[in-house]
Amino acid sequence: MNNAHRKRMQPSDYLYHLLNQGDDTESAKTETHQKALNLREQYSVSFDIALIAETQAEAQRLADQILELPKAYFPESITCLDRHRFSAHGLDEPWPEQQFDELHFFCSSPDQLPPASHLDRLAAIIHVHHLAPCMAQAYPGYRSYLWCTEQALCDFWASLYLAREMQSIPGLNWNSYPTWQLPEHCIGQAATSWGSTPNAAIDSLLAQAGHTRLTTTVDAILVIEGNCDMSISDYFDLLILLEAKIKCDIAPTGWVAPEYSGYGLKLLTFGPLKDQS
Numbered sequence: 001m002n003n004a005h006r007k008r009m010q011p012s013d014y015l016y017h018l019l020n021q022g023d024d025t026e027s028a029k030t031e032t033h034q035k036a037l038n039l040r041e042q043y044s045v046s047f048d049i050a051l052i053a054e055t056q057a058e059a060q061r062l063a064d065q066i067l068e069l070p071k072a073y074f075p076e077s078i079t080c081l082d083r084h085r086f087s088a089h090g091l092d093e094p095w096p097e098q099q100f101d102e103l104h105f106f107c108s109s110p111d112q113l114p115p116a117s118h119l120d121r122l123a124a125i126i127h128v129h130h131l132a133p134c135m136a137q138a139y140p141g142y143r144s145y146l147w148c149t150e151q152a153l154c155d156f157w158a159s160l161y162l163a164r165e166m167q168s169i170p171g172l173n174w175n176s177y178p179t180w181q182l183p184e185h186c187i188g189q190a191a192t193s194w195g196s197t198p199n200a201a202i203d204s205l206l207a208q209a210g211h212t213r214l215t216t217t218v219d220a221i222l223v224i225e226g227n228c229d230m231s232i233s234d235y236f237d238l239l240i241l242l243e244a245k246i247k248c249d250i251a252p253t254g255w256v257a258p259e260y261s262g263y264g265l266k267l268l269t270f271g272p273l274k275d276q277s
């Protein structure tokens with residue numbers, strides 16, 4: 001077997017050799033990426049997302065941070081989150097009247113959450129965010145989270161929404177996302193890592209997440225960030241390595257970009273409040 005056949009096959013190799021797509025493996029990769037962008041532009045579904053904080057200015061700042069991440073990896077000519085429409089609102093202004101697909105409420109204290117009658121009429125999916133060192137609280141019917149920093153919060157949601165926008169990596173059933181119910185008395189907490197190889201990315205992620213969280217987690221979402229050269233075997237390596245340590249099902253998703261280097265992982269785990277640390 002010659003050296004040309006010894007190399008690990010990439011998705012673009014299959015597209016070129018088996019489907020005769022492109023003039024060579026590199027053009028097959030470029031053509032596939034462009035077709036994915038064209039397909040995304042054909043989607044008719046859009047998502048209206050409200051961000052509510054203590055002030056409208058604070059909510060707008062958080063929305064701007066979420067929109068900032070895609071600019072680092074995609075040309076300015078591409079509007080990466082054009083199907084996600086964000087609007088910022090504050091408790092210092094009249095309550096919104098329109099209906100949203102999702103609502104993010106940024107809670108600075110446990111007693112700040114508005115009455116359920118106010119929130120429930122605005123959106124079917126309600127996320128309640130707490131920032132450490134504040135203690136997070138689980139609310140029935142809502143999805144509650146504890147974040148180590150504001151930047152970690154914004155980076156995760158930017159990456160997750162980019163995954164929904166791009167539809168690059170399979171796994172998470174987005175049709176079930178709106179109806180998924182968070183297990184009672186559980187909150188979400190994220191761990192983030194990067195590595196030059198799948199093993200390095202997973203090792204860093206496991207060290208950050210910690211043994212207790214991984215063994216008490218009842219649900220998890222993994223967002224994978226990678227280059228367009230990421231292979232199918234890389235994808236399965238990441239999942240196999242993580243599933244060997246975590247004691248629940250993992251819903252993977254993610255996105256790829258030509259300018260991304262290495263492997264980025266964002267793991268959102270849901271577990272009992274008493275075990276979050």
